[in-house]
Amino acid sequence: MRRIGLALVFTLLILAAGGLSDARAGAERVALPAVTFQAAKLTVRGPTGASSYTPAALEALGTWRLTTVTPWTPDPMAFDGVLLSDILASNGLADAASVRLVAENDFTVTIPRALWTDYPVLIATRVNGQPHTRRARGPLQVILPMSEHPVLGARENEHYWVWMAERIEAGPED
Amino acid sequence: MRLRISLSSRRGFFVILTGVVLMTGVLGHQVWGAFEAAEQGAPFLESYKLREGIIALVEVEKLSEQVRDAVDRGAISPKRRHAIEAANDHLFLRVQALERLLSEGVVAREPEYLAPMREVQQTADRLLAASPADVGRTFRSFVAKVAWARQALVGFTDRQLQAKATATERQTDLLRRMTFSAGALLGLFAFLAFTAMHLLRREVQASRALTEAQDRLNFLAYYDPLTGTSNRTHFRQRAELALRDTPGGIVILVDLDAFKAVNDTYGHAVGDHLLRVIASRLRRQLQPLGGFAGRLGGDEFAGFLPGPLDRPALERFCTALLATLRGPVKADGRDIIPRACLGLASAADIAPGADTSLGGLMKAADVALYKAKETGRDRFCFFDQALARQVEWRRQIVDSIPAALAADEFVLHFQPQVELRGGRIIGVEALIRWQRGDTVLAPSEFLPVAEDSRQILDLDRWCLRTATRAIAELRRATGTDIAVSVNLSSLHFRAPAILQDVRAALAASALPPDCLTLEVTETLLIEDWDNLDNLLRALRGLGVRLSLDDFGTGYSSLAYLQRMEVDELKIDRSFVTDIESSNQRRFMLDAIVDIARGFGMRLVVEGVETESQARILEDLGCAIGQGYLFGRPMALDTLRTRLHATPGRAAAG
Numbered sequence: 027m028r029r030i031g032l033a034l035v036f037t038l039l040i041l042a043a044g045g046l047s048d049a050r051a052g053a054e055r056v057a058l059p060a061v062t063f064q065a066a067k068l069t070v071r072g073p074t075g076a077s078s079y080t081p082a083a084l085e086a087l088g089t090w091r092l093t094t095v096t097p098w099t100p101d102p103m104a105f106d107g108v109l110l111s112d113i114l115a116s117n118g119l120a121d122a123a124s125v126r127l128v129a130e131n132d133f134t135v136t137i138p139r140a141l142w143t144d145y146p147v148l149i150a151t152r153v154n155g156q157p158h159t160r161r162a163r164g165p166l167q168v169i170l171p172m173s174e175h176p177v178l179g180a181r182e183n184e185h186y187w188v189w190m191a192e193r194i195e196a197g198p199e200d
Numbered sequence: 201m202r203l204r205i206s207l208s209s210r211r212g213f214f215v216i217l218t219g220v221v222l223m224t225g226v227l228g229h230q231v232w233g234a235f236e237a238a239e240q241g242a243p244f245l246e247s248y249k250l251r252e253g254i255i256a257l258v259e260v261e262k263l264s265e266q267v268r269d270a271v272d273r274g275a276i277s278p279k280r281r282h283a284i285e286a287a288n289d290h291l292f293l294r295v296q297a298l299e300r301l302l303s304e305g306v307v308a309r310e311p312e313y314l315a316p317m318r319e320v321q322q323t324a325d326r327l328l329a330a331s332p333a334d335v336g337r338t339f340r341s342f343v344a345k346v347a348w349a350r351q352a353l354v355g356f357t358d359r360q361l362q363a364k365a366t367a368t369e370r371q372t373d374l375l376r377r378m379t380f381s382a383g384a385l386l387g388l389f390a391f392l393a394f395t396a397m398h399l400l401r402r403e404v405q406a407s408r409a410l411t412e413a414q415d416r417l418n419f420l421a422y423y424d425p426l427t428g429t430s431n432r433t434h435f436r437q438r439a440e441l442a443l444r445d446t447p448g449g450i451v452i453l454v455d456l457d458a459f460k461a462v463n464d465t466y467g468h469a470v471g472d473h474l475l476r477v478i479a480s481r482l483r484r485q486l487q488p489l490g491g492f493a494g495r496l497g498g499d500e501f502a503g504f505l506p507g508p509l510d511r512p513a514l515e516r517f518c519t520a521l522l523a524t525l526r527g528p529v530k531a532d533g534r535d536i537i538p539r540a541c542l543g544l545a546s547a548a549d550i551a552p553g554a555d556t557s558l559g560g561l562m563k564a565a566d567v568a569l570y571k572a573k574e575t576g577r578d579r580f581c582f583f584d585q586a587l588a589r590q591v592e593w594r595r596q597i598v599d600s601i602p603a604a605l606a607a608d609e610f611v612l613h614f615q616p617q618v619e620l621r622g623g624r625i626i627g628v629e630a631l632i633r634w635q636r637g638d639t640v641l642a643p644s645e646f647l648p649v650a651e652d653s654r655q656i657l658d659l660d661r662w663c664l665r666t667a668t669r670a671i672a673e674l675r676r677a678t679g680t681d682i683a684v685s686v687n688l689s690s691l692h693f694r695a696p697a698i699l700q701d702v703r704a705a706l707a708a709s710a711l712p713p714d715c716l717t718l719e720v721t722e723t724l725l726i727e728d729w730d731n732l733d734n735l736l737r738a739l740r741g742l743g744v745r746l747s748l749d750d751f752g753t754g755y756s757s758l759a760y761l762q763r764m765e766v767d768e769l770k771i772d773r774s775f776v777t778d779i780e781s782s783n784q785r786r787f788m789l790d791a792i793v794d795i796a797r798g799f800g801m802r803l804v805v806e807g808v809e810t811e812s813q814a815r816i817l818e819d820l821g822c823a824i825g826q827g828y829l830f831g832r833p834m835a836l837d838t839l840r841t842r843l844h845a846t847p848g849r850a851a852a853g
Contacts, residue, residue, distance in 0.1 A: 065282055130286060131255070160285075160289030160293070161293065189293065190290070
């Protein structure tokens, strides 16, 4: 009884102090120095129109760090970038049932709403402090908290890890 | 062919179990083989590789297009450079992804497909870094590498297609085998289930038949199959148990009158029907009172009533039972009126200290039944103290006859048989007396008992021996030629040893055979006429005479008379008693005299007591008389004295 009470108080304290939602658990807010990025552009088409972001412009939405392994790298790396939920919120897509991500090589995947509300889905711009590159699956790459939730790295979920992300638009249902 | 396997037998069970295990093993082996083969290739993985190969081919082409485009324009603008770099990066990642995928494959040979793409990439990088003088040469090299890579990738996709086809084929094979195995197992289990059900059904049927047979056996062991009532054994068991609970219980024995006649007259089917009806009537009367019935055998039934019941209640019951029993029985379109006698006994009726077990009660009831039958048909009789004393008396008689024979307690008295005309004694009838201590027992007191116990055979034999010897001596001593008559029980008809006895008696006494008359009484139920004929013929062959005693009291069957071919007829005393007053008697006697004359038989009239009787008899044509008028049965010495006196007609008194 006492332990449950303590846990409740602790949770309330965390929520009050950090104002963090569950979706962001595992990611931490970071302030990043300015760097030069490989040329890239992310276009988001929302109900009010389209906006294009360079990596630097994207980072202006607020940067977060997710330290995790990936399906291709067994050692954890620190990924910095912008939360997908923030990008969607900025473009009136926060309530979309799903969104479609299209990569430079025309690879397309539909991401259900549950993914970005349940997990901190990061559009990474930097890896271990360095600007993300195409050859390292950058310059803009979807990163999921795989270390915390290994199931996100399973083969059936691998297609969510879009690299060379180029375009975001409302999902086919909308 | 009938299945001979019994499912419940150890052998049957193991045969079936072995079959199932073998079949499952064979099918499992087949499926496992196909499964292992299918494991060799994963169609999904092969498809994935195929996809990556095709995309790689596209990306090689994209890079090639960008490079061609840039080279065609002569100079590489920053924008084109960026496009080339991006395309090259895409290819780089594709190669990496392919490499990762191929490392999951089983065949290690596959990385050779990656080398051309790496060459393409590196050449593209070199082209971007090349001085304008080197661009042409590097481009040619790039074009050659692209061709090589295209060729390698087309080979790769072919290979993957092949691998995918093989993997799919293996999976299809696996599926086919699994389907077949599942079908076969399903068939096997269906067959087993059917067989098991069939065998089980047969076994259940067999066991049911066995149970039925056992029930039937049980029924036969305890019940009379004809009437459905308890048989003797079961009746006794039940009665013994019931007696334990109600020591005052009453045993009732039921005997049908003339049942044999029904059987003989109407046939066994009717007889059986009659028995069933009687059994059911008996049950119906007993059951409301908590009693039960049983068939002891033949026409003997028994009932048990839990007691105690007072005498009037019991008498009412018996009256009702007899009334029920004599209800007409329909058989063959006619009504048979069964008549029965009841003998009853309960422990209270038996003398204190006597046997009150079921056996004792049954014996007592039997005595009562006997008594009831003696009294007439349709009667009942309770075993009581008087009957008990009678039984005791009979028992004593039976017990002491052998000793009495040995101790010469029996004596013979002789009653003269006299010619009515002239009064000459022509013979005597030997009559047995029992000198028991100070008292002399009359034949009526012990002969019926001896008849029942068959000791009459010994007594008759003794009489025969003693009488022949005595009369032979008398004849020698007196010089007369009187004859002697000896009574023979009809039991001798079934014990032909009498022939030997007669022969021996004649030999021992040297009495002329024609001076010995054997008196027999009518017996209605002669079962074996042939045997009787033989015996009578043999006796006549010895030269002795045969006499039919007590004629006129029994059935007096003329057919019998003819068949027996006796030499002499003895008219019963009852004909003589009122011969003076009854014309009817005289007419009958007249007729009998005629018959006797016709058959050539001598006529002896018994019970002649007065002169007038003797005169009437003489007038009717009777030759010989016997009775108090001519002398009571007398001792041998008295007879001798009498014979020494004048052979004229004896004085009256």
